[in-house]
Amino acid sequence: MRVAGFLLHVIATVAASNMMSPQAPELISNLDFGIAAPDDIFWLEAIKHQGKAAYNPDPSYQVFRNVKDFGAKGDGVADDSAAIKITPAIVYFPRGTYVVSKAIIAYYYTQLIGDPKDRPILRATSNFTDLAVIDADPYIPGGNTQWYQNQNNFFRSVRNFIIDVRLVPATASGTCLHWQVAQATSLMNIAFYMSDAPNTAHQGIWMENGSGGFMGDLDFHGGKFGMWVGNQQFTVRNITISDAQTAIMGVWGWGWTYQGVTINNCSVGFDLLGGVGAEAIIDATVSDTPIFVRSAASSNGSLVGSLVLNNIKLNNVSTAVGVVGGEDVLCGAPNTTITIDSWVQGNVYTGSNPTGVFTQNNIAAPAMPCSLLNPAGQIFGRTHPQYADYHVSQFVSARDHGATGDGKTDDTAAIKTIFLKYGTSKIIFFDAGTYIVTSTITIPAGARVVGEAWSVISGAGPAFQDQNKPQVVVRVGEPGSRGVVEITDIIFSTVGPAPGAIVVEWNVKEIKQGSAGTWDTHIRLGGAAGTNLEIEQCLPIVAGKDASGCMAAFMALHLTRDSSAYLEGMWVWLADHTLDEDGASQLTIFSGRAEHHTLYQYQLLNAKEHYMGLIQTETPYYQPIPETPLPYPFSITSKYGDPEFPSDITMAWALVVRSSREIVVFGANLYSFYSNYSQDCLATRNCQNQILNVSGDSSVYIYSLATVASTFQVSVDGAGVVDQKDNNNGFASTVTVWRPNGA
Structure with missing residues (x-):
């Protein structure tokens, strides 16, 4: 089975890091949010x-x-x-x-x-x-x-x-x-x-x-x-x-x-x-529709599908939740308007209690921070900017100003000059191509960046070679900066080996909801032409083989302490197979922190006010490597808040939440498909022991959690709490709600 991981929709108002950032002036693009120079x-x-x-x-x-x-x-x-x-x-x-x-x-x-238009x-x-x-x-x-x-x-x-x-x-x-x-x-x-x-x-x-x-x-x-x-x-x-x-x-x-x-x-x-496992429906308005939700079979006190309804307005709806050929589970109200604040069907867990309670009823919803909501009280969303009302004269081409995008030439100086000259006055258009950079480039607060068919900015060379002295490839905003940053249709990458590359460091903080974000923008490491991390370099390894030639990055994405980001449709992927050669050959590539990565896929550290939905990822296929414990081939660094790995944790965490508050996850699919390249573990549903860890001092609500082949679905302070055997729901196992103690 082959799926890849991605980060789909995240609103992060204060992001995860233990690094303090100095304050920098607020920078607003000269374009601002207004309509400028309409043209036919x-x-x-x-x-x-x-x-x-x-x-x-x-x-x-x-x-x-x-x-x-x-x-x-x-x-x-x-x-x-x-x-x-x-x-x-x-x-x-x-x-x-x-x-x-x-x-x-x-x-x-x-x-x-x-x-x-x-x-x-x-x-x-x-x-x-x-x-x-x-x-x-x-x-x-x-x-x-x-x-x-x-x-x-x-x-x-x-x-x-x-x-x-x-x-x-x-x-x-x-x-x-x-x-x-x-x-x-x-x-x-x-x-x-x-x-x-x-x-x-x-x-x-x-x-x-x-x-x-x-x-x-x-x-x-x-x-x-x-x-x-x-x-x-x-x-x-x-x-x-x-x-x-x-x-x-x-x-x-x-x-x-x-x-x-x-x-x-x-x-x-x-x-x-019957094959629908976990369904989360948020901020819905349903009118003149006799049945809102209908399932094929009744749960009758056991887990048959998982359903979460949050902030639902029903106008002239007779059945809110029903069953084919059965009685209503939740009644509606014909010719009347009703609101469902928070209703669930499935197993609900609290804190370190290993026993879930099957629930078909209203439950208390978390208090959502205002920063995550629009004026109507719904989860904030913002459409992919396309600049339909902007004139072509407001765009500047990277290729017209010295960058080549040919996948060979060092375009660092040209790109730095472009951002210095036009970063806050024009929309920077990266013509289709692969732009090689050999030192950190900074996208300043106030910038708008648009790619063409996923233009690639790729870090290469000696600056990104030392995992003990990691360097940033693309810095979004100077530390402490505030303003508008919009990035669309770009891929960030590396040319391997690059064990010291922090591919994207996000420092900018929004000045209004959604003013700092990415849309249809991805981080892709290895597996593609020009990455030097393909079949020739990185076929599956065996125990004891030197991994240094196949190290793609230190970290994929780092949201620093004072930043905020709206990330929609972002895929953060360390390749497990080729894309541009035969499209199928399996690879072993190493990166420390993000999807398919050695230590963890997502970590929230000292974070607050985050909405995540739906997040999906999977742990590395090569783990555990016999006689080579974690964090091989990386080392633990306190500067970036790496979690420790006791001897009984032999595979990467999918999600780690530490000392964080006001975190709401609406949909998390965390998969473990392999144990040292073998899928025999799928039959016994035990490819790894633990997959999601929340610290006891964190305030986190998780809805619609689906895991595959992890013995424990939720751990608290490193101890497994929620056993998947109580939540088997077809191929995956589903927790409808996990909430902190006292909730």
Whole structure:
């Protein structure tokens, strides 16, 4: 089994560190948050495109492709299917109506982007028979084989479209989007139009499996299903579904978090089949829908699925939670408005008490800090900035100012000059490419940075070689700084070996909610072309083999003590297999701190006021290494607050929370799939002993915790408390709520 870890949606208002930072002046971008110089043409369409695929042997390879340059008409008449079938890149759709009779393929490492100023329409013809208008993982005719392994279907984004299948006959399976994907994938700003016929078979999103992912700012109209979804885990934010038979059909999953859901005039809101493990629904408004949530089977005092409802407003809803063919679990109120503050179904644990209490009832909700809430009292969210109302003159190209992005040239001096000259007055556009830096570069408070098809900034060279003297590759804000920082569509990386690299150090503190953050921005270590951490260097090791040549980083992401960050759709991944060579060969690469990492995947230390949902990760496949105890090949350093590892802890922590308060986790999927490269431990569900540790002096609420093959799901002060055998829920084990003593 192969899934990768990621950090999906985190609001961190005071971040984890034991390092004090001096105060620095507040820096606000000259662009501020206002609309500046509106223009009829979207800047991405107007800007000069000179991006490179740094390691593609074809020097003529074209990254940015406007579909009209390839023969698409967008006139609502001509069949544009053939013109749109082009290879991995940014595939850009100007405004218009594009008639399609065949599927548009969302290839690996491709972004399909429409004009956000006037979203293009993708309209299926009446004789459309393919699986979906946009297909992220096509089936090969004649069988069940697909183009991609669904758990490895990485790096795709679809944004700014109207997808219309209303011309497809109502009884045909008219699907807008087949989205069978994994990490580093996103959907945003899309409207789906299905048939209004009463017996329609149409659906907006069809997802049968995978290991995702993030989607948000979606609007569904009509159809049999707004979303028909099954995936190991997903985060969904800000969706509206109207006039569908079933708004969301959940067919399976280990953990899903829905945040900001509006459902209008549907027959059923959420229909959850038996394979759905942990479902968390937050900040939902449901109107004129007879059934809000319906499950396939009754729990009847035992664990059959886990459900968390928080801040739910029901208008004219007869059944709040029901069971197919059974009595209501939680009644609604027809022709009346009711609010569900906090209601759960599943096992609830408190502190160090090893005995959970099966609960189908209201429970007390944590007091959420104001810093995490919007004015309506909901979890704050902010849409991926696209600068639709900014003129192309407000952007400056990195390549136009001396940076090459060719994956070989040292671009450090050029990038430093660009930020010094334009960092707070222009939006910095990193043309597609891989930019090598050999010393720390600083993105100043006040900066906005935009990539093109995930431009890469990669640390390389002697500065990042010493794990005893770690150096930062990319510093976001000077220590103590405050202001606006927005980073979109960038990958941060290293060229190995780099055992002393802190890939991203985040120092800036927001000046208003969401003013400092990243969207569709990732940290990727190894496994990709140009990283020097591929098959040639890092095939799986055996005990005693020197690991120094395959050390990718000291730490992936460090949020320092006084910083704050809004991180949406961020995947922090240390490669366990290749991406660009054969896409499958297993690798052993070492990094100290973050996903697949040696010591821990997430640590909150002296932190406060964090919202995390949904977080997912897995521990390293190579651990435990026989006769080589943790923290090999790294050492414990108190400067960065590393946890100690007693002899009985032989594998990395997935989540460590120490001396932290006002922490709320809405969805955590923490997996252990291997023991020293063997998966025999899955059969006995004991690939490792402990996986999540909370210190007794921390105030943490954890909802919808799903673990795989860890004997203890929750530990307190290093002692296992919650035994997975009491929470087995299919392949995963599920804790509905864990809360601190006194809660």
